[in-house]
Amino acid sequence: MRVTATLLLVAMAGLFVITQGMLGANPAWGYVHAFAEAAMVGGLADWFAVTALFRHPLGIPIPHTAIIPENKDRIADTMAVFLRSNFLTPVVVARRMREMNVARAAGDFLKRSGESGEGRFRAGAGELMVELLESLDPDRLGLQVKAGLARQAEKINVAPLLGQMLEAAIADDRHRPLIDGLIRWAGLALEDNEDMVRDMVQQRANSLIRWAGLDGRIANSVLDGLYRLLAEVLVDPQHPLRRKVEEGLQKLARDLQHDPATRAKVEAMKNDLLANPAVSAWWMGVWERIRHALIDTIRDPGRALGGQLGSSLSELGETLRSDPALQLQVNRFARRTLVGVVNRYGEQIVGLVSTTVKGWDARTVTGRIEGAVGRDLQFIRINGTLVGGLVGVVIHAVTRFI
Known part of the structure; x- marks a missing residue:
């Protein structure tokens, strides 16, 4: 041409x-x-x-x-600011998460796991344990167990454990499916906001570009370039952007273990979850199933409890799938968690774009x-x-x- x-x-x-x-x-x-x-x-x-x-x-x-x-450098910074201002913001992430039903997805997973569960409890504690479990008031016992677990959970610093788990997952490359999911989500977010991208590029184009009629084509080129970049990151395990994301996850793992502010936020979310009435109601149901399962197992040590546990998991999954109130609580927790991550680490995530483009030579x-x-x-x-x-x-x- x-x-x-x-x-x-x-x-x-x-x-x-x-x-x-x-x-x-x-x-x-x-x-x-x-x-x-x-x-x-x-x-x-x-x-x-x-x-x-x-x-x-x-x-x-x-x-x-x-x-x-x-x-080149100004374009890189503009792209980073654009992504930060229009995609990785608490409002956008919260709106996207509001369209997702995390609780229902977890319920589907638990139901499938419960239906295929094969675990067995083979040890019994004798008829004395059975009588003890049957003689105690189920509600009071459940509340006492819940209170004891809550006290123990309050003593446990969840953030360092999460940080160590994330660090181990990164070391074993088990974090890659999460990154792939984030890349696919970014592609969907870009697809849903193509018109806004075009408007932003056209508004920032100088008079020469608009006079030449290139603003629309450059906007399309920017979109094509972003789609191509996401595709390259998705298929290339060694892509620089993917490595930058991994560095961000490594920093998150370190902050969960060593940063007081991050640990305080995680502890606050944990306490909110423990104090949630929906969690309390769920625990009472789980406790009753556990109590009856223990009694049945003690009376018949040769009986497989895998079916009981599988049934309990299936029931829990079914509850998550069908209980709107519980779904609302779980989805709200997941949404707040992800919004908090984006709010804290959004600058580092979009900084990957700016750093990568700046690292390219002009040619x-x-x-x-x-x-x-x-x-x-x-x-x-x-x-x-x-x-x-x-x-x-x-x-x-x-x-x-x-």
Whole structure:
């Protein structure tokens, strides 16, 4: 397409030279001559405009040319700010999480796990334990057990444990499915906000780009580039962006273990969960099933309790799937947790984009953007040549009959 646009410009120059000596032969040659002359002007002007976006025309350092290479770092920062302001914000994440039913998904998982459970309790404690369990008031016993577990849970620092688990998961590469899920979520978020992306790019385009009609194409190129980048990160385990995300997860693991502010927030969320009435009601139901299961097992040590536990898991999963109040509490907890992570670590996540683009050399940035826009750049030159020629014909006609 670049060759085609250049040959068209050369053809207009040749036509201009040929018709120069035929102007007196017939008035029609004047229109052809005017078309060729204006087409050359339009083609050269659009060639200059297109070239000035990516490099200095003819290698001459004319001011306000090579716009993209000269502003590479600013473009990187703008992309990072755009992502931070429009995607990784508590409002956007909360809205996206509000559309997801985490509790129902957990219920589906527990129900499947419960239906396939094969665990067995093979030890019994004797008839004395049975009598003890049957003689105690079930409600009081359940409340006492719950209170004891709550006291023990309050003493446990959950944040360091979570940090160690995350650190171990990263060491064993078990965190990669989570990163893949985040990448897919980012792709869905970008797909849902394509119009906003185009508006943002067009609003930030300078007058030269808008005059050349490139703002829309550049917006499409930015979207294509982001989709391509997400796809590359998804399929390439060694992609720099993926490594940056892993560094962010490693920092989160360290903060959970050593940062007092992070640990305090996790402890506050844990205490809120323990004090939730829905959790208390759920625990009482679980406790009753556990109590009856223990009694049955003690009386019949050879009986498999795997079915009981599987049934309990299935019932718990069914409760999560069908209880709107419990779903509301669990989903709210999950939403607050993820919003807190985004609010605290959003800057580091979007910083991956800025750091990566800044790390590219100017030729890489130019090549990727120019390759993404592709044929449309040369169609701008072709259209400029043809439109310029038509304008030249109109001007010639007007001047001839005035």
